[in-house]
Amino acid sequence: MTFNSSDKRVVATLRAKGPAVIAGLERTLDILMLELQRLVQSKLQGIVLKHHSGKLAGSITKEPIQHVGSSIVGLATGAAGPAFYGKIQEQGGTRTYEIKPVHAKALAFCPQGSLGGGGGFAQLRAGIVRGLYSKSGASRGRLKESSYQKFGNLGGIVVAKVIHPPLPPRPFMRPSLDEMRDTIVARLQASITVSLKG
8 A cells, every 4th residue: 555645545545445454353353252262162171160061161152243333342251041150160259158958968078188088989999988878769879877977987077068168260261361362463453454455
């Protein structure tokens, strides 16, 4: 693009190329948001959080490109609907909360540092573990009352309720954006350059 010292020619040329620049930015930003969506979803496959039901990963979506005033906006969003808990994982909890048994009389677990801690009863022989739980009926899979003492001797705890401290933040959205920030800026700048040359 040459302008021979004429401001009017520069302005006219930029105005003529404006639609091409905007279209190029929209295409590039749309692709970048899809890549951001995939990066966030990859962090929910065990990198930051363990994959359980897939609800949270499924909630991560790329929104359509929007024009807001003089800005072109691309978004990757998540933690909506049944995956509401993603916001708590991202930002951390704000209060303690109580955990009570729903279908049993007590909670039974192995805290960190006990014989079974860290991996539950993974370090113990499977036969010992199976013997602590009911095998049939409505209480199948629950710790037998007669096993409480043995469970305690193995490092387990049986309580009526637990007061859990606030969850620490385990962000997956913000780190993904931070990782892609330089790439996003560079590719948007390259898109403008290509559109102006084209």
